[in-house]
Amino acid sequence: MTTVSAGQAPKTTSPAQKALQKLGLARDMDLALHLPLRYEDETRITRLADVHDGQLVQIEARVVRSEVTLGPRRQLKVQVDDGSDRCLLRFLNFYPSHQKTLTEGAMVRVRGEIRGGFLGREMVHPSFKIAGGALPQALTPVYPTVAQLPQAYLRKAVMGGLGRADLSETLPPGAWPRWAGPLWTLRQALEFLHQPSPDVSLAAIEDRSHPAWQRLKAEELLAQQLSQLEARHARDAMRSPVLRSGQGGPQPALRKRLLQALPFELTRAQQRVEAQIGADLMREQPMHRLLQGDVGSGKTVVAALAALRCIEAGWQCALMAPTEILAEQHFRKLVGWLEPLGLQTAWLTGSQKAAERRASLAAIAAGQAALVVGTHAVIEDKVQFKQLALAIIDEQHRFGVAQRLALRGKMSCDEQGRTLEPHLLMMSATPIPRTLAMSYYADLDVSTIDELPPGRSPIVTKVVNQARRDEIVARIGEQVASGRQVYWVCPLIEESEAIDLRNATETHAELMAALPGHTVGLLHSRMPTAEKKTVMAAFAGGQMAVLVSTTVIEVGVDVPNASLMVIEHAERFGLSQLHQLRGRVGRGAAASACVLMYSTGDGPRLGETARARLQAMAQTQDGFEIARRDLEIRGPGEFLGARQSGAPLLRFADLATDGQWLDWARELAPIMRDQHPQLARGHVQRWLGGKSEFVKA
Ligand code: ADP
Ligand code: MG
Numbered sequence: 001m002t003t004v005s006a007g008q009a010p011k012t013t014s015p016a017q018k019a020l021q022k023l024g025l026a027r028d029m030d031l032a033l034h035l036p037l038r039y040e041d042e043t044r045i046t047r048l049a050d051v052h053d054g055q056l057v058q059i060e061a062r063v064v065r066s067e068v069t070l071g072p073r074r075q076l077k078v079q080v081d082d083g084s085d086r087c088l089l090r091f092l093n094f095y096p097s098h099q100k101t102l103t104e105g106a107m108v109r110v111r112g113e114i115r116g117g118f119l120g121r122e123m124v125h126p127s128f129k130i131a132g133g134a135l136p137q138a139l140t141p142v143y144p145t146v147a148q149l150p151q152a153y154l155r156k157a158v159m160g161g162l163g164r165a166d167l168s169e170t171l172p173p174g175a176w177p178r179w180a181g182p183l184w185t186l187r188q189a190l191e192f193l194h195q196p197s198p199d200v201s202l203a204a205i206e207d208r209s210h211p212a213w214q215r216l217k218a219e220e221l222l223a224q225q226l227s228q229l230e231a232r233h234a235r236d237a238m239r240s241p242v243l244r245s246g247q248g249g250p251q252p253a254l255r256k257r258l259l260q261a262l263p264f265e266l267t268r269a270q271q272r273v274e275a276q277i278g279a280d281l282m283r284e285q286p287m288h289r290l291l292q293g294d295v296g297s298g299k300t301v302v303a304a305l306a307a308l309r310c311i312e313a314g315w316q317c318a319l320m321a322p323t324e325i326l327a328e329q330h331f332r333k334l335v336g337w338l339e340p341l342g343l344q345t346a347w348l349t350g351s352q353k354a355a356e357r358r359a360s361l362a363a364i365a366a367g368q369a370a371l372v373v374g375t376h377a378v379i380e381d382k383v384q385f386k387q388l389a390l391a392i393i394d395e396q397h398r399f400g401v402a403q404r405l406a407l408r409g410k411m412s413c414d415e416q417g418r419t420l421e422p423h424l425l426m427m428s429a430t431p432i433p434r435t436l437a438m439s440y441y442a443d444l445d446v447s448t449i450d451e452l453p454p455g456r457s458p459i460v461t462k463v464v465n466q467a468r469r470d471e472i473v474a475r476i477g478e479q480v481a482s483g484r485q486v487y488w489v490c491p492l493i494e495e496s497e498a499i500d501l502r503n504a505t506e507t508h509a510e511l512m513a514a515l516p517g518h519t520v521g522l523l524h525s526r527m528p529t530a531e532k533k534t535v536m537a538a539f540a541g542g543q544m545a546v547l548v549s550t551t552v553i554e555v556g557v558d559v560p561n562a563s564l565m566v567i568e569h570a571e572r573f574g575l576s577q578l579h580q581l582r583g584r585v586g587r588g589a590a591a592s593a594c595v596l597m598y599s600t601g602d603g604p605r606l607g608e609t610a611r612a613r614l615q616a617m618a619q620t621q622d623g624f625e626i627a628r629r630d631l632e633i634r635g636p637g638e639f640l641g642a643r644q645s646g647a648p649l650l651r652f653a654d655l656a657t658d659g660q661w662l663d664w665a666r667e668l669a670p671i672m673r674d675q676h677p678q679l680a681r682g683h684v685q686r687w688l689g690g691k692s693e694f695v696k697a
Contacts (some may be wrong), residue, residue, distance in 0.1 A: 019149035020157060027689050030160025032190050033651075034154075036141035043110065043135050048121070049084035050465060051114050059113045060131045061087065063104050071230050073513075078102045080110065087114070088122040115456040140194035159479075162190060170674045170683040171222075177664055180218070189215040197365040206286050208654070217653040217661050223687035224650065225669035226680050228442035235443070236285045238421045241389040243281040247310035254308045254341050261340065262301070268384070269293075269451035270302055274433050276447050277306045277425060281390070287423035290441065293449030294623035295429045295583025296456065299328065303392050304337055308423055309371045311343060315389030318372045318422075320411070322395050322531060324349055325536055329558065329663070330394065331373040348374030348383065351529045379406040390567065392425045423427060429583065429626045435655040459586040459621060463570075463614045466599040472566055473514050480518050480545040482565040488548045489581055490524075491569030506566065508548045515546065522547035560588035570596035570617075571610040575630040578617050607631055608614055632656065 013021075024029050061082035068076050076091040076098055091098055093366035099648065102108060112126025135449065144152050149348050167187040176183040184192070189212035196205065204210040206688040208217070210455060222551050259266070266274065273291060274461050280287035307317040319334070335345050346360040346369035363369040367386030370377060410422065428445075431644055437446055464472065476486050488511065490504040508522040521535045521544045538544040540559050565585045570578060578596070586592040606614070616629045653661060672680045 001569070002154075005169065005622040010161045012628040014152045015148040016150070016352055016364040019146050020578070021147055025143075025161075026307045027155070028161040028165040029686055029689060031158045032165040032167070034143060034158055034161075035193055037140035037144050038142050039196065039202065040111075040142060041198055042140045043137065046525070047084040047134070048082045048087055050183070052122075053114060053116045058109065058110075059087070060107065060109050063102055063106045063108060066102050066104055067486075068099075068440060076102070080108065086120065087119065089126055089128070090122055090124050092125070098566070101130060104589060120373070124402050127247065136506050137197070137475050139198055139200075140505065141194055157192060162194060164687070165341040168682075170679045170686065171218075171681055172672055175668055176218075176671075180214050180664075184211045185216045186219060188212070194451070208652075213652070214661075217658050218664065219683075220650060220652045220687065221658070221661050221665035222672075223684055224439055225442060225674065226684045227688060229673055230684065231443040235288060238423050239284055239418060240284050240286040240394050240423050241315055242284050242422070243310055243313040243315060243389055245278070245281070251312045251314070254312050255305055256601070257341055258304065258337055264453065266301070267298065267449070267450040267451045267453055270298055273449055274302050274305050274557055276445075277302070278309055279491075280445070281306070281309050281423055286421040287390075287425065287445075289425055289447060290432070290450070291425060291427045291447050292431045293427075294431070294452065295431065296579060296587050297429075297449040297452055299394075299427045299449065300333060302333055303394070303425065303427060306390060306392065307334075307371050308338075308341075310390040310522075313389070315387050315391040316364070316367060316370060316372065316385050317392065318374075318378050318385070318388060319392040319394065320374060320376070322375070324351065325377050325532060326394065326538075327373060328533065328536075333558075334371060334373060343370045344368050344602060345371045348372060348377040350375060350377050351378070360657070383410070385410055388422050389423065390423045392427065394427045395429065396619060396622065429580060431624045433624070433631050435662060436661055438497065438666060439655060442666070446635070457589060457591045459582060459592045461582065461618045461621070462592045463596045463618050465600065466568075466597055469597070472595055472597065473511065476511070476546065476566070477515060480562045481514060483561075485539065485542065485559060485561050486546045487542070487565040487584055488546060489547065489565065489567045489583075490550050491572050503547055503568075504550055511546055511548060515526045519543060520546040520548060523547060525550055549595075558587060558672060559584070561589070561590075563590045563592045565593075566595045567595060569599055570614060571598040571606055573613075575613045575616060575626060575633060578613065579626045582617070582621075653674065 011086050019229075020026075023034070025034055032436075040056075040373065042058055043059050044058060045053075048061070049061055051057050057069060057340065059080075059082050061080035064081050064086070065079040066076070068074060075094060078089040078091075080087055080089060089102070089112075107130070108128050110123065110126045110128045111130045112123035115122055141155065141158075142151060143158065145151065145154050150522070167185070169185060192212045193216075196202075205213070217464040228686065245252075273293075277287070277289060281288055289566065291299055291302060307319065310317040318331060321330055331345065335413055338345055344363065346363050348357070348360050352360070360369070360372075361382060361384070364372055365384045365386060372383075372385075377383070391410070431448070432441055432446070437444075476488075479486050488507060490507055502523060504524050512520045519538070523532060523535045523581060527535075535544070535547070539547045539562075542561060551680070562585050565574065565582060567578065567581060573581070582594045585594060594617075596617060598606060598610070598614060605611075612629075612633055616626060618628060669680075673684075
């Protein structure tokens with residue numbers, strides 16, 4: 001027997017209701033915030049004598065003739081006359097109801113586009129109804145919709161939602177900034193945007209400068225800031241191990257010993273961010289910090305020092321990287337640094353042999369492995385830490401929210417049995433532009449390494465047509481003759497791995513023929529892991545002069561002797577991706593270059609955004625500037641990869657133009673939370689309802 005609990009009477013859901021749900025229009029407030037795409041003016045009747053060709057008009061006229069013609073195509077032709085002139089209405093698809101309404105003698109109200117047809121004026125498939133009834137006072141909204149959801153149904157639903165939604169004021173008195181112009185209430189703003197009066201300037205609505213739009217932007221950004229603030233407070237209420245490293249801990253001198261062993265001094269920027277992380281780790285609230293630094297700025301050693309702080313205090317650390325090659329490179333580097341200190345590092349990856357994996361899992365569970373390095377394998381359920389205190393995620397933007405949460409979920413307990421949350425350090429070479437950092441990532445602390453290690457020479461970037469391929473191959477010859485190494489990156493055609501592969505293989509053969517006496521290697525994503533490793537090791541060890549690869553080298557690999565990178569079909573890569581790739585060279589003291597080779601395909605010229613990307617690459621090497629332009633070219637949705645995380649993006653505010661509102665919301669949110677907690681709660685509830693927070697890391 002099935003029981004139906006109170007308030008959940010079984011309801012049949014109509015296709016239109018289902019479509020509403022599909023649009024995410026569940027609550028009254030969701031409906032009220034579903035704004036029109038555009039408007040139609042049905043407030044006026046135009047005389048046929050006054051209309052011109054192509055005009056969208058509404059007329060009122062009498063049907064003088066109505067007939068179905070049976071020519072090559074059956075159609076309904078209706079002649080109407082409004083006293084000033086005549087017009088033909090034509091319907092290629094029609095129902096008996098058409099004929100019934102459009103019967104001779106009937107007065108009808110018709111809306112459509114006027115065309116000067118062969119036999120005089122006509123409207124094809126106009127909308128119509130019996131004339132009479134008051135004209136609407138406001139413009140008619142046309143909403144974004146989906147199949148199965150007619151405008152009329154949606155309009156009624158939206159008006160219903162707007163009428164029922166609680167739109168009481170949540171802004172504290174005096175909060176509206178003077179520079180913003182007149183204050184409109186939320187109700188005024190929404191009622192206006194759903195049904196503007198016909199005399200309004202649509203330009204101000206379209207460019208979102210209208211006071212009604214200002215109100216919505218302010219509301220939305222404030223909701224975002226308040227929810228992030230809430231997330232931050234929630235995090236502060238959690239407990240993490242207090243990592244007293246150095247003198248207080250069981251292994252006081254690990255960091256000092258690593259610093260002494262390194263062949264270089266930390267840059268000032270590295271020292272500063274390392275100290276910031278150290279301060280976080282000594283707090284009992286979980287760290288939630290993003291370490292950003294351009295490619296080659298030296299994030300790995302900072303991560304190693306953070307790991308040592310954790311180990312000095314007697315806890316375990318985990319480091320996760322998005323690809324096996326990258327994870328392996330970290331592993332090797334970290335083993336090289338930690339083994340001399342007498343520390344054990346465990347390796348975890350999906351492709352590992354069962355016995356090796358069992359040994360790793362045992363060492364992790366027993367706490368013998370002080371550091372665990374690996375791929376996604378690190379967050380699998382089977383992996384049990386004895387006492388995990390710090391989780392480090394490299395190239396954080398490559399991981400989804402769920403994966404980051406899973407790593408945070410590997411919690412330990414303290415002596416009193418309370419659950420402890422691990423500290424979280426995320427690293428990224430794709431800097432987050434300021435406005436994004438302040439909005440979507442507002443609940444994150446950010447440290448930036450804004451200085452490259454000394455002795456790096458700038459990378460010269462050249463944008464070159466594919467037609468000059470021979471010159472480039474000759475240039476590679478010069479580089480390898482002087483003992484330098486070269487990357488050749490092959491195009492990315494996502495639809496077809498097979499074509500990628502053929503292309504890479506052909507280039508590989510071409511370069512082998514052109515460079516007798518030098519080793520040219522090939523690396524692509526379909527190769528077995530073991531083979532990939534062998535190739536990578538040969539290149540890293542200097543036995544291989546040229547490495548032809550598909551984008552598997554995209555992130556993180558570090559071969560300081562590589563001084564030239566050629567990117568084939570550079571026009572197919574995204575800007576951040578190009579920047580990451582280019583960062584593989586210029587890591588040593590030798591002068592380095594990056595050649596962006598493009599092909600215009602069938603067309604005479606490159607597309608506009610492709611050209612903008614390549615130009616940006618040639619003009620700047622500054623990762624922040626690149627990220628800013630990338631945001632400009634792609635928009636925040638793609639930049640954030642929000643679609644994969646499923647969290648809502650800003651719908652009304654635009655970070656590129658609404659920085660002033662962002663600053664306002666940032667200032668107001670903490671004041672509001674302290675002084676008007678009720679209003680703050682109401683505001684967030686209204687905007688986010690059951691949904692989770694806005695996008696965050
Ligand atoms: P990324 O920030 O891109 O991850 P890495 O951590 O891979 O950069 O560092 C790039 C290279 O610079 C490595 O070879 C690393 O050993 C070296 N390096 C890091 N810090 C310094 C420093 N302060 N001085 C000189 N070389 C450094
Ligand atoms: Mg790195």
